[in-house]
Amino acid sequence: MLRTLEAERARGRELFASAGSLEELEAANIAVLGRKSPLGEVQRALGALEEGQRRELGRAVNEARTELADAFEARRDALSVDVESALLAADAVDMTLPGRRRPDGSLHPLTVVEDEIVGLFLRLGYRVAEGPEIEDDWHNFQALNIPEDHPARTMKDSLYVSIPGHPELLLRTETSAVQIRTMLSQPPPVYIVAPGRVYRRETPDPTHLAVFHQVEALVVDEGITFADLKGTLEAMAKGLFGEDRRIRFTPSYFPFVEPGAQIGVTCFRCGGVGCPTCRSGWIELLGAGMVHPKVLENCGYDSERYTGFAFGLGIERVAILKYEIPDIRLLIEGDVRFLERFRAA
């Protein structure tokens, strides 16, 4: 029986070592250490032996079992590592493969123009201010020195919001309302730009929209003069349309500024000599003026000590001029064929 034992030890080691997979190893385990294996039979035969022999042989059987069980486990660990690395290999990502490309999106031309205008003023040290699109009569009109009987406040131009108990609420008609909110929220000096959406009661046509965007600028400080307004607008016109741009001021009326002006820039197509786009050589771009003392006072500012200027320009208007867009409505229709023109190269 001892010989059988030795032979089994050798056979078991050999079988375990040569098992090529976990399945083969499991089969070898049953054949070597199972109940019906030669080793199992030797073990069963122990009972029939006499005391001394039984102890001796029993120890030898145990040794053989321990050794073979260790060999089994060692092989199983080795095979498991193989299985794991095979799984990992099957799962591996090839970093050298080209990625799946999605078509590039692009910023909407209005966003591009707004960013450009706001960026210009941030570089001049201005800060961005914002206000609500639903305004009340006081911020949108009264504080801006727009009297009760001014045509701008009639139902014809404004869109009122019908919230029971709040007859004075409307969709803001100009970002100038943000001038008021800014001055009420801080003491001078003020250097802000306020981009935002505004609403008017209009039927859209090639040059008008009912919902459009403006950028308002407001400066209030000691010693601000009309020359500061001129210099600032000139810097903006050159920044937006190119260095050889010139600007002109035409007297105009806005209740919240005095004096008020309409500002034109030389046509970027013909350079100012006159062409079908501009006719006169000039393109009217925005409204501006020196902040009316009454507006400063409405916000609690000392109009003896502080002066300021303000202007507001339509972002859509700048966009159609800058990109020579024939119909302003193209900007809101979301037609991909149109928008693709603005995809960054």
Ligand code: PHE
């Ligand atoms: N709010 C005016 C408009 O919408 C523009 C403007 C702004 C004029 C500031 C003067 C000063 O037409």
